[in-house]
Amino acid sequence: MIEIEFASTDLLGLRFAHSPMVEVVTSGFELIRPAGFWMYASWRAGVEPRLAGAGLETFLALISGPNCYVPDFLTPVPPTSRPSLDEELQVVAATPLDRVAAEVHAAWAGHRAPPEIRRFGTDPAGGLVELVRQIRRYFELALAPVWPRLRAVVEGEIAGRARAATEHGPQTLLADLHPKLDWDGSALRLASPKSRHWGLDGHPLALLPAGFAGPKVHLMTEAPTGRALWYPPRGYGRLWDQPERVEPSVTLAALLGPTRAAVLTLLAVPGSTGEVASALRLAPATASHHLTILRDAGLLVADRVGRRLRYRRTDLGQQLAGVSDARAGGVSAA
Known part of the structure; x- marks a missing residue:
């Protein structure tokens, strides 16, 4: 069980955002690990031919590391509610190179990495430039055609929770977020084989609904850019219908x-x-x-x-x- 403890003032710091980079990363998960993500089968069938030969080796290698860890610098917590891909990529591109190298290494530590990953150990600046270029290309081919749908279902989720908070108080923002999440008014608990307890320590928590989050919940607990929780919006199973x-x-x-x-x-x-x-x-x-x-x-x-x-x-x-x-x-x- 992973437990996030809330102080009395932490609810006031809750905010929502829709992050293009979270959609980039989570959609990449569905491409490379399709098992359990049946709801995206039609999207994958349409996208895979477009991605063949598109030169995305660095991006795909980075999100498919054998340690099941994706570098936090890829998904900066957005400071605004509707950041553009360009705005988020500017933050990614400005990541300190020592942090880039360390997080990329962590994704493949203990395993023989492909050349695209080893490059970050000797030329992190060049590797980062190439990674940003590939992310732009991936978004253009895989996400831009479906972006209006993604944005619409997330907007519906945010609007619905905002209405509930207006009518019943801010604590309802965390109610029924996901079947694996339990909110008791003072702590948010995630069903997990791992055991961990942490607080927000004064950091606001960004709630990031993502159409490609699938049936999973993801936590960012110690990123320099903030604390965030990614989860699927209501109605995501009908996104491709x-x-x-x-x-x-x-x-x-x-x-x-x-x-x-x-x-x-x-x-x-x-x-x-x-x-x-x-x-x-x-x-x-x-x-x-x-x-x-x-x-x-x-x-x-x-x-x-x-x-x-x-x-x-x-x-x-x-x-x-x-x-x-x-x-x-x-x-x-x-």
Whole structure:
């Protein structure tokens, strides 16, 4: 059991962020160790052909070390809630070279490392430059195409927990984060074969939901950039599903009309105009018209992710669609 003890003021330091580098690292885990990560099979099938021959040997060797340790400098705790990949890579690139060499060595200590890893012992500066280049390439090929979905499901998670904290207090931010985590009001406990007890020691804890975290929880307890917990957001198992049509309740259809009720019901997971149009077999202009009406009525909000808008339900929208969600047996990402 790993236990994180909270002082009375530590709850006030909790914050959320979505880290591109955490998604980079966790998605790399799913590529090199697919067992147990069945929910990403369709993503892997589409990505692996694009990555073949892409020259990512340094990055892949670093995250697949035999000691099951990934250097902390790869995932700096973000100081803002929505850092860009460029902002995080600037922090990675500025890591002191002695720390880079030490952490890379730790990932392969006791094992014969490939040349890409041995380079960090003799030329850490050159190795780091090459690593940053490869991460950019990996993100472009593997994550950029799905980034709007990743961002949307994480935004839904953060919005849902923020609502709960507003209504019931900050302690609810840690409630039901993950089946392996137990929160008793003073300590957060992670089911683990390891045994360890530690406190935050005045450091704020960053909660980093990540679509690629899968069924696992990851802790950063002593990184120079801060303390963090990575976990999967609610609804992550549906991340790669195409939006499915779920019939709204009779009551909701009578109130909003059948099409707008279907749109609101569909958005248990945030979606774009195109995704709504495809799932409900509507013309894009028709889908946009209904989304706009629902937004103007206060049932949806639109978040810009890259060049696209993704719509998610407001509190009122959640309440109205709740009956349909229960009938469908779905899990809301918000």
